[in-house]
Amino acid sequence: MDGSQPSAEMIHWFHSHAFADGETTQGDKPAETLRKEAEVIFRHPVAGKRVLDIGAWDGFFSFEAERRGAARVLATDHFCWSGDGWGTKAGFDYAHAKLGSRVETLDIDVPQISRDTVGTFDVVLFLGVLYHVKDPFSCLERVASVTGEMLVLETETALDVLPWPVMRYYEGAELNNDPTNFWAPNQRALKAMLRDIGFRRFEIVTHPLLKPNWKRTRVVMHAWR
Numbered sequence: 001m002d003g004s005q006p007s008a009e010m011i012h013w014f015h016s017h018a019f020a021d022g023e024t025t026q027g028d029k030p031a032e033t034l035r036k037e038a039e040v041i042f043r044h045p046v047a048g049k050r051v052l053d054i055g056a057w058d059g060f061f062s063f064e065a066e067r068r069g070a071a072r073v074l075a076t077d078h079f080c081w082s083g084d085g086w087g088t089k090a091g092f093d094y095a096h097a098k099l100g101s102r103v104e105t106l107d108i109d110v111p112q113i114s115r116d117t118v119g120t121f122d123v124v125l126f127l128g129v130l131y132h133v134k135d136p137f138s139c140l141e142r143v144a145s146v147t148g149e150m151l152v153l154e155t156e157t158a159l160d161v162l163p164w165p166v167m168r169y170y171e172g173a174e175l176n177n178d179p180t181n182f183w184a185p186n187q188r189a190l191k192a193m194l195r196d197i198g199f200r201r202f203e204i205v206t207h208p209l210l211k212p213n214w215k216r217t218r219v220v221m222h223a224w225r
């Protein structure tokens with residue numbers, strides 16, 4: 001640490017990190033949740049791959065991709081780094097310094113993601129972001145445009161019992177008491193949208209800790225062109 005950064009206690013952590021010297025951070029997402037999510041998210045290896053993590057916040061999954069041998073990792077965010085969101089980039093920077101990480105960063109909002117602004121990546125992580133955007137389809141188009149091989153999408157889904165591709169809209173703070181949550185597609189709609197933008201093969205795993213019900217589920221989807 002260079003003294004110009006806030007101490008770990010002053011940071012609102014979203015991710016719980018555990019560093020080699022025994023220091024831990026207590027984030028909104030417990031360490032056990034992150035560990036179980038990582039097992040599913042990285043079930044297809046990223047070693048040697050170029051990885052883009054869109055909406056990285058405190059960077060747990062960016063650093064995990066690096067730890068698992070990714071050749072290059074770019075972490076992006078804006079809402080929680082310097083926008084109207086709930087956090088700052090301080091947690092990411094703290095963990096980055098502490099880990100001696102080489103993960104690169106770019107402060108960019110999801111609507112600005114394109115080949116021109118970030119380039120293309122073998123693997124794109126789009127975790128916990130889709131339900132926050134007002135225009136999920138055009139957002140997926142942007143994400144797809146920078147995905148070379150495999151997209152890893154973690155999201156809420158809704159109404160999976162219905163036999164049509166549909167999305168549910170959440171008024172106000174209806175979903176998780178959070179007014180920045182707007183849309184949850186069902187799994188049929190997720191696949192339909194991704195097929196329309198060039199993906200052909202899908203694997204969907206329900207969240208390792210959250211129990212699905214007829215109204216809502218949380219899934220990790222791997223998609224390939």
Ligand SMILES: C[S@@+](CC[C@H](N)C(=O)[O-])C[C@H]1O[C@@H](n2cnc3c(N)ncnc32)[C@H](O)[C@@H]1O
Nearest residue numbers: 055056057077079080085127128129132133180
């Ligand atoms: C629930 S956090 C997920 C963080 C991390 N990817 C994970 O899965 O643990 C949502 C992330 O989406 C980002 N985001 C991007 N656009 C957003 C928007 N319009 N509203 C809310 N969050 C947004 C936030 O900055 C934040 O990093």
